[in-house]
Amino acid sequence: MAKGNDPYAVLPVAKAMQVFAYVTSQAHDVTLTEVVQALGMPKTTVFRYLQTLSAAGFFAHNVVQDRYGVGERFRELARMDAVYHSLRSTAQGEMDGLVGGFRETVNLAVLADDEVVYVDIREAARSQRFQARIGHRHPVHSTSLGKAIAAFLPVEAVERLVCTEFEQRTYRTLTDARTFRRHVEEARRRGFAMESGENEDGVTCVGVPILDDKGYPIAAVSLSAPDNRMQVLADRAAEALQDAARRITASLPSISLHGSV
Amino acid sequence: MAKGNDPYAVLPVAKAMQVFAYVTSQAHDVTLTEVVQALGMPKTTVFRYLQTLSAAGFFAHNVVQDRYGVGERFRELARMDAVYHSLRSTAQGEMDGLVGGFRETVNLAVLADDEVVYVDIREAARSQRFQARIGHRHPVHSTSLGKAIAAFLPVEAVERLVCTEFEQRTYRTLTDARTFRRHVEEARRRGFAMESGENEDGVTCVGVPILDDKGYPIAAVSLSAPDNRMQVLADRAAEALQDAARRITASLPSISLHGSV
DNA sequence: CCGGGGTATTTCGTGGTGCGGAATAGTTTT
C-alpha cells in the first residue's frame, strides 16, 4: 500500500487522507466500522480522524444514524477549484496567443478580499523588471484589471470597494472615489479598462473582464507595456483582449460561485 | 482559528486541513512561504504537510517553480462527490413520492466493484424484515437493480460481469450466464428489470436504471414488495419508476464520470 | 424484562514521532 518512505510524510495526515478519500468516493454515507473494515485501520484511529474531519467541516456527521458523509466545506472548495482550474486552463492558450501577437506581458487575475490577485502571468522575453508575480496582490483602483472587474460588479460591491482608503502607488494613482467611479463607468461603457502609470511608473495597461455565464466578472486579463509602446498597441490590444475574454467565457463550465444568495 | 477543544481532534490532521483549505481556495498555485504567512504556522510544519498532501496526490507539486496546487486526485474525488451528491438529492423527492404512492420499499443503488451498493432506502412503515441497509452490497445478477444497470452498460462491461461466479442466494437465483444475459436483454428492451425471489425469498423487485446525459447507467431505483402484493403493482410500478428515473436524469448535472477515455 | 450481538465512545499508559528552532543549501536580486 505504498507506505511512503517519504521522510517528510506526517503519518497521521497521510492516514487521515486515506479515510478522506474513502468516504468521499463512496456514493453513500458511511459508518465508522465500514471505514475500519475497508481500510484495515484500528477503530480508535479512524474514529478520531472522522471526528477531526467533521469538526473541520470537511465531513458531515449525521448524528441520528451515526454516518459520515461529505460536508459542505469540501463542496465549496471543490466548486472553487473547478472554476479556477478551468479558468486557468482555458485562459492559458489565449494568453499565449496574446503574448505571441503583441510581444508584451499578459496577466490573468481574480478579485480576492477586495484586492487584485495575479493568477497567471506570461511575459514577453523582454525586460521583466517591475513585473508582478503570481500570487501578488495589487489594489483594485490602481490596476486596469481591478477597474475591468469593478466595471461589471453589482453596484453595491463597487460601493464597498470605495469605502477603503486608496493607496497612492504613483503620483498618477487615483486617490479619489469620484474619479475612480468615473473610470469604472467608462470601462463598463467601452468594455475594457485602461490605466497609465497609476500602478507602476512608466507602464500602461489595458484590462478586460472575464464574465461567467451569468455575467459576473470572475476574473480579468490585461496586457501591459511601457507607455510609449502601448500608445501604438492600445486599440488593437483592447480588441484582441475582448475577443480572448469572450472565448474564455464560452469554454467555462457553468458552476457559478456567486449564486444569487 | 477555533482551536477546537474537541478531545478527539488529531492536531496534525486538523492543521493539515487548514493548509488544505487554504491552498484549494487560492486561484493560483502557492509557495511554501505564502502558506506560512497566511496561516501563521511554523515553516517546517507547513512544509511537511505540503509534502504529505502532495505524496498522497491531493496536491500537485510543481517542482520547477516550487509551487503547490490542487492535484488530480482531489478533482476526481470532487467530481465523484458532485455526481453522487446530486444523484441522492434529486432522487430523494422522487423516492418519497414512490413510497407515498405504493407504500412499499424503494431503493437507490449504484454499481461499485461489480456489485450493487445500496445508497438510499425508503421503507414503508410495514414489515421491514429482510431489507437491505445503506452501504450493503448485493450481487448484480440477483437484483433488479443490478439487471437494470447491466442492461444499459456497454457490452464489454456486461461480459466482464458474467466472468465471476454467480452466488446462489435463493433457489431461484440465476446461476447461469446464459439466462442472465437473456434477462438483461429483456430489461433493455422493456426499459425495466424484474426479479422474483432471486435475491430474497418471497420478495419481488422492479428496477429501473438512471442514465446520465450520455446514456450511461450511473444508478438504479427499484421498488420491492412481497410477491403477492407485487403482482398487482408491477405494471404501475414499472411505469412510475421509469417516470421518476427520467425526471432524476433530467435534473442531474452534466459532469460525466465515465467519459469516453 | 432480560440478555446478546451489534454498534459507538471513553479511558489510559506508553513509545514513537511530530515539532519547530536553527543550521544549511540553493536561487534570484542588487
Added chain:
DNA sequence: AAAACTATTCCGCACCACGAAATACCCCGG
C-alpha cells in the same frame, strides 16, 4: 560578490497520537 530571499535538512525533546481494552449505547429477539 554579496545580500536577501527562498526551500530543505538536522536534531533532541516534549508531547500527544496510538490502539487495546473497557465501557456505554443501542436495537432485536426471546
